[in-house]
Amino acid sequence: MTPESNPYRLDRRVVPSAYRLFLTPNLDTATFEGRVEIDVEIVEPLRELKLNAIELTLGAATVTVAGTGHRSHDIVLDEAYETATFLFDTDLPRGNAVVEIAFDGILNDQLRGFYRSTFTDPSGVKQTIATTQFENTDARRCFPCWDEPAFKATYQVNLTVPSQLAAYSNAALISDTDLGNGQRTVSFAPTMKMSTYLVAFVVGPFEETAALDVDGVPLRIVYPVGNGHLTELALECGAFALRFFSNYFDIPYPGDKLDMVAIPDFAQGAMENLGCITYRMPDLLIDPSKASLGEMKRVAKVVMHEIAHMWFGDLVTMEWWQGIWLNEAFATFMEVLCQDAFRPQWEVWVTFSAERDLALEIDGLHATRPVEYTVVSPDDTRGMFDRLTYEKGAAVLRMMEQYLGADVYRDGIRHYLRKHSYANTITTDLWDALEEVSREPVRDVMNTWILQGGYPMVTLENGAISQLPFAYGPTTGDSAIGTSWKIPVMTRSLKGGVSTTHLLGDSPVPVTNDPPVVLNARGPGYYRSRYGVAETAALADHMDELDALERATVVSDGWAFLFSSQISADQFFTVARGLGVQDEPTPWGTLAIAVNFIDRALPREQSAGLVAVVRDIFEPQFDRLGWDPSPGEGELTPQMRSIVLGTLGTTGNNADIKAEAVRRFEANDMPGDLANSILRIVAAQDRPGDYETFIDRYTNAPSPQEEQRYQRALMGFSEERVALDAADRCFNFFRSQDASILIGLLSSNATTGPAVWKVATARWDQAITTFPTNTLSYLTHGVRTFINDPAFADVVETFHRDHPLGGEQKAVQQNLERMRVGLTFAAAMRAQLQ
Numbered sequence: 001m002t003p004e005s006n007p008y009r010l011d012r013r014v015v016p017s018a019y020r021l022f023l024t025p026n027l028d029t030a031t032f033e034g035r036v037e038i039d040v041e042i043v044e045p046l047r048e049l050k051l052n053a054i055e056l057t058l059g060a061a062t063v064t065v066a067g068t069g070h071r072s073h074d075i076v077l078d079e080a081y082e083t084a085t086f087l088f089d090t091d092l093p094r095g096n097a098v099v100e101i102a103f104d105g106i107l108n109d110q111l112r113g114f115y116r117s118t119f120t121d122p123s124g125v126k127q128t129i130a131t132t133q134f135e136n137t138d139a140r141r142c143f144p145c146w147d148e149p150a151f152k153a154t155y156q157v158n159l160t161v162p163s164q165l166a167a168y169s170n171a172a173l174i175s176d177t178d179l180g181n182g183q184r185t186v187s188f189a190p191t192m193k194m195s196t197y198l199v200a201f202v203v204g205p206f207e208e209t210a211a212l213d214v215d216g217v218p219l220r221i222v223y224p225v226g227n228g229h230l231t232e233l234a235l236e237c238g239a240f241a242l243r244f245f246s247n248y249f250d251i252p253y254p255g256d257k258l259d260m261v262a263i264p265d266f267a268q269g270a271m272e273n274l275g276c277i278t279y280r281m282p283d284l285l286i287d288p289s290k291a292s293l294g295e296m297k298r299v300a301k302v303v304m305h306e307i308a309h310m311w312f313g314d315l316v317t318m319e320w321w322q323g324i325w326l327n328e329a330f331a332t333f334m335e336v337l338c339q340d341a342f343r344p345q346w347e348v349w350v351t352f353s354a355e356r357d358l359a360l361e362i363d364g365l366h367a368t369r370p371v372e373y374t375v376v377s378p379d380d381t382r383g384m385f386d387r388l389t390y391e392k393g394a395a396v397l398r399m400m401e402q403y404l405g406a407d408v409y410r411d412g413i414r415h416y417l418r419k420h421s422y423a424n425t426i427t428t429d430l431w432d433a434l435e436e437v438s439r440e441p442v443r444d445v446m447n448t449w450i451l452q453g454g455y456p457m458v459t460l461e462n463g464a465i466s467q468l469p470f471a472y473g474p475t476t477g478d479s480a481i482g483t484s485w486k487i488p489v490m491t492r493s494l495k496g497g498v499s500t501t502h503l504l505g506d507s508p509v510p511v512t513n514d515p516p517v518v519l520n521a522r523g524p525g526y527y528r529s530r531y532g533v534a535e536t537a538a539l540a541d542h543m544d545e546l547d548a549l550e551r552a553t554v555v556s557d558g559w560a561f562l563f564s565s566q567i568s569a570d571q572f573f574t575v576a577r578g579l580g581v582q583d584e585p586t587p588w589g590t591l592a593i594a595v596n597f598i599d600r601a602l603p604r605e606q607s608a609g610l611v612a613v614v615r616d617i618f619e620p621q622f623d624r625l626g627w628d629p630s631p632g633e634g635e636l637t638p639q640m641r642s643i644v645l646g647t648l649g650t651t652g653n654n655a656d657i658k659a660e661a662v663r664r665f666e667a668n669d670m671p672g673d674l675a676n677s678i679l680r681i682v683a684a685q686d687r688p689g690d691y692e693t694f695i696d697r698y699t700n701a702p703s704p705q706e707e708q709r710y711q712r713a714l715m716g717f718s719e720e721r722v723a724l725d726a727a728d729r730c731f732n733f734f735r736s737q738d739a740s741i742l743i744g745l746l747s748s749n750a751t752t753g754p755a756v757w758k759v760a761t762a763r764w765d766q767a768i769t770t771f772p773t774n775t776l777s778y779l780t781h782g783v784r785t786f787i788n789d790p791a792f793a794d795v796v797e798t799f800h801r802d803h804p805l806g807g808e809q810k811a812v813q814q815n816l817e818r819m820r821v822g823l824t825f826a827a828a829m830r831a832q833l834q
């Protein structure tokens, strides 16, 4: 479909270049009044002016062209396409014109468009803020506009607000005028030329840090009053990222200042509005002295991701929503690159391999999808904000970067950004730029990863590598898994020497490295690695000679082969025993997930064998690490300790660890790194009164991280009364931003999950109308764990087939298929682990 034939797109007979926006929000009545002046070019004479608007009450449009004003006599609204067409008596002539429209609207509670959010301040007073979230197409809920990424323009924002409230927008403040009636008008400089979905403003009782001068860019953290002590890490990450990306892209930061704003109710993780990035509270505000390393990495990751978007996304933008995947994939890739430079000791490329696994898990299902697909309506993109976009996209970009070489790849990116600054692109523009710089067949290779679903399994056998598609189970109908890929495969000999790069296609390729040989050397490949019998034997005794990322990859491949019934539990445990004594949270984390899943598959009377294996593998690690840090231990060690304790205190049923966890919980003596594991161990014991303590500590949490910890840990309780109470609170107590996610977690509990699912589905209509649209597929996250009861699985499948979630239904189908794969896996485990 061409842009011209797509009914969701506006034609280009009128093209905007500059908006002047005047808004007066009323936080008490949850309404706003507004007026917009838009400089446009009328390309051909016309009698009607069509732009996007929805949920707005519109006045007449006045179009001034060549000194003459034309006033519209009627407005035609189209709710399906979310447009307003202003009709005129005479032709509007060709030329430069100014369109002026007055309007008013509501500050909604849907966390999109111009919306209301609330929080309780440190003195216990409930406060209200007004804020925006326009991606994808919700700017049109705030002001009439050409609401498509390809209509780039400048925006000059003026907000009239109660005098005591703070106000922020994309650009620097240029004037602040007291109106003498308890109101003031705050005006901001015009932005650079950019898309409507990046416009933002925030009004409310906020405070801000002093501006940090980052090579001429003023950087501030903005937060609801009372959170100033939680801003240090975000400032440090923000300053680092601004310098890192200016350098990497070799283009200065494109805005005139950068505010990073914490919003109490926020449906996404964060949003890359140019100069005014908005965040969920725990993704920006943190107390490093009380947080876990994982929580700190999360803040660094989100901040760096959003700042990468200032160039890739904001300066250069996809032409239509079809290209959103590249926007997100690239920012995800850059966030890891930047974090790796920020804290090399965090080994974030190893951490990323666990995130890549989340994509590989979905992408090995027949209900996967190609990363890029045809997008007609903006709603079609709802399914695009998932693991395949972010993590698969980033992983294949990393694979390409390693194949081309980091410097060549960076030069290609610089070339692309310079060539398309302030403009729009399609995906192949990036491949073309990388080809121009590298002279490699980038487009051909990337097309096999982006335009078809799935991924290959690369086998090394008899001295050659070859490929086959990987799938978790046999197909029962349509499969979106492709058949063949162009794979950059790196191999290396453990006897030393350089890695060898092969571009593997349909024919096997000989590998000449000295055995033993490791596939996916240094770990950048987006595929599974399998070895023949001789090659496996050669490798088995050399796990300690792999690097950390290679070891993580071997364990995750092993888990995938076990879950897809291609190897036995014994074979998997042999791999696990090869992990040795390194403090490597990523492979140990995968192992912990695997034993938890095996445990779910086994009836209680059959679990003794597994408990023995878990203790045999994990207890030597606990003996080495203990409960408390030893002087000089590595930065990753506390995370390793947490995984070991969490596993032994639950699946491993270690009585001493369970008792010590309770003691520390009661004393509220939990360092950030151990807190999640302690809460998990405590919840699993279902002691009277603990649930109430969790809720109380959630309510009075001193930081967003602690609040989140207690909320998420509720999934650990196995008493039905408690689980159902927590589910009920998703409808009336917790913030709507968290509701779907928490229901997904609660329904993953091995004992009470099915009961929670029944309650949530009984209130389905209420859930899908009150929880944010973009979070709804999380409601079905728990069904992946319903792996023991085929009859119940049928009920679950029927319900979700009959209650589709629009653009997110693909994710639901994936959860259902994973449930089916899990049923097969669980039966195999029950047969093997007698």
Ligand SMILES: [Zn+2]
Pocket: 272, 305, 306, 309, 327, 328, 331
């Ligand atoms: Zn992003």
